[in-house]
Amino acid sequence: xxxxxxxxxxxxxxxxxxxxxxxxxxxxxxxxxxxxxxxxxxxxxxxxxxxxxxxxxxxxxxxxxxxxxxxxxxxxxxxxxxxxxxxxxxxxxxxxxxxxxxxxxxxxxxxxxxxxxxxxxxxxxxxxxxxxxxxxxxxxxxxxxxxxxxxxxxxxxxxxxxxxxxxxxxxxxxxxxxxxxxxxxxxxxxxxxxxxxxxxxxxxxxxxxxxxxxxxxxxxxxxxxxxxxxxxxxxxxxxxxxxxxxxxxxxxxxxxxxxxxxxxxxxxxxxxxxxxxxxxxxxxxxxxxx
Numbered sequence: 001x002x003x004x005x006x007x008x009x010x011x012x013x014x015x016x017x018x019x020x021x022x023x024x025x026x027x028x029x030x031x032x033x034x035x036x037x038x039x040x041x042x043x044x045x046x047x048x049x050x051x052x053x054x055x056x057x058x059x060x061x062x063x064x065x066x067x068x069x070x071x072x073x074x075x076x077x078x079x080x081x082x083x084x085x086x087x088x089x090x091x092x093x094x095x096x097x098x099x100x101x102x103x104x105x106x107x108x109x110x111x112x113x114x115x116x117x118x119x120x121x122x123x124x125x126x127x128x129x130x131x132x133x134x135x136x137x138x139x140x141x142x143x144x145x146x147x148x149x150x151x152x153x154x155x156x157x158x159x160x161x162x163x164x165x166x167x168x169x170x171x172x173x174x175x176x177x178x179x180x181x182x183x184x185x186x187x188x189x190x191x192x193x194x195x196x197x198x199x200x201x202x203x204x205x206x207x208x209x210x211x212x213x214x215x216x217x218x219x220x221x222x223x224x225x226x227x228x229x230x231x232x233x234x235x236x237x238x239x240x241x242x243x244x245x246x247x248x249x250x251x252x253x254x255x256x257x258x259x260x261x262x263x264x265x266x267x268x269x270x271x272x273x274x275x276x277x278x279x280x281x282x283x284x285x286x287x288x289x290x
Contacts (some may be wrong), residue, residue: 019066020160046234076191090199093119097203107136114187120203122188122196128155132183132211140175140287141217142166143208144262145226146186157182158263165263166223173284181215183208185230195226213251220248220255221283224262231257238265243279245286258283 096119104110111131123129130147133156142158150160158166158177170176186196186204196204212220222228228241231248241259248257260279265272 001012017065056285059093090203093199093203094206101206104210104214107132107211107214110207110214114207117207120188121201122186122190122199122204125191126188127152127237128189130157130184130187130189132181132215133157134177134181136215138180139216139218140180140221141212141215141219142170142182142221142223142224143227143231144182144184146184146193147189147192148264151184151188152189157184161267162263165266169263169266169280172277173280175284181217183211185227192288201230209250212255213253216253218255219287220257222257222259224265228259232259238262239275242275243282244288245282256286258286 013113022082055121085116097117100113100117101110104113107230111129114131115129126147128151130151134142140185144158147157148162150162156163163177166182170180185208186200187207188204190196190200220231222231225238225241226240228234229236232241232246234241238259238261242261244258246257246259248255258279260283261272261276266276
């Protein structure tokens with residue numbers, strides 16, 4: 001491993017930038033920590049705990065044979081374990097989602113319905129229900145896949161570094177997050193940023209489709225693999241699906257949809273910016289003068 005002091009200024013700058021892009025926020029602890037000694041202490045503490053538990057268990061076993069125990073006297077009741085949550089069958093959850101979404105007459109009512117809905121397992125592990133933000137009357141809807149960790153923390157779509165990249169993408173064609181409607185297909189962050197299961201997708205589908213029906217956009221900008229496949233019924237990658245206008249029909253509405261790269265794709269691989277720029281120019285040319 002090359003010591004930092006042996007790196008040139010350019011090499012050191014590139015290394016620090018790589019760490020920043022990877023999410024590394026610090027390189028050293030404030031004080032040195034002996035991890036080997038720390039592990040040994042933890043191991044010894046666990047062994048001592050086991051030795052303390054063993055005699056107590058023997059005493060309880062002997063107490064079970066005493067006259068008091070045989071006389072039928074009731075021992076103090078232990079606290080009951082919490083009842084496990086009952087899983088809602090997928091078909092019932094989808095039906096409940098449809099009913100809740102269709103009952104909403106405004107985006108505000110739809111947000112309230114989403115926050116009250118408990119039929120999707122994703123909600124149990126998420127901090128926030130991430131709903132749409134921006135201008136519902138703009139006719140432009142920018143749709144991402146699902147909340148990131150930053151979105152889940154802030155309760156807003158496209159937060160953090162991804163949001164900063166999206167701001168630059170929109171600004172390059174004269175738009176902003178205040179002049180479009182931002183949202184995600186899935187309103188809850190999946191654990192570990194995994195892909196939602198087919199059942200979870202179908203449970204979330206009525207809410208995003210109702211959101212589109214209420215906002216009545218004329219143009220959709222779909223960012224990333226997941227939204228592109230969700231709305232365009234494709235099984236390719238974003239590189240196959242991007243850059244071509246397609247008509248999408250939802251809830252009796254017909255609108256134009258263009259798939260492009262997600263902001264994270266540009267952060268991870270800056271070379272993708274050229275492709276995204278082509279898509280953004282195509283998207284801008286189709287919009288009426290703002």
